[in-house]
Amino acid sequence: MKKVLIIIILITSMVILNAEIINNAFTPELLMPSMINMNNLTMNHSMSFSSSISSNSQSAYESVYTNHLNYKFSPKLNLKVDLNIVNFGSAMYKGGIEFDGNNDNTSKILPNFQLNYNPSENIKFIVEFKQYNSPFERNSFFK
Helix, strand or coil: CHHHHHHHHHHHHHHHHHHHHHHHHCCHHHHCCCCCCHHHEEEEEEEEEEEEECCCCEEEEEEEEEEEEEEEEECCEEEEEEEEEEEEEEEEEEECCEEEECCCCEEEEEEEEEEEEEEECCEEEEEEECCCCCCCCCCHHHC
């Protein structure tokens, strides 16, 4: 029993020591390229769920997880990237809480990006690519 306890203590101390060495060796400065200033990056997440049912027993659903990234190159230039993970499909309503799936469940990753350049107060250049329009999103040109 004494040998088992000593082995457990040795293994635990080796794991803790190894974790300290790894934490001190791999700092964020070593993992990220130096040309990217992480202080200029912001990240937000959003999630939405929606479903509907019609009077003829047809139903549909959609769930969306979005990772919003915004990188500010300068006060006049920024890049916004949305990575949308969309899951959707349809079903037939049977009654009560029973649904019969239509085997059309689909998941897709739909990226959006927007590059904004504002050289002066009255001039704004926008390059935008969208594959997914959220029903909750307002016009992105005036954000």
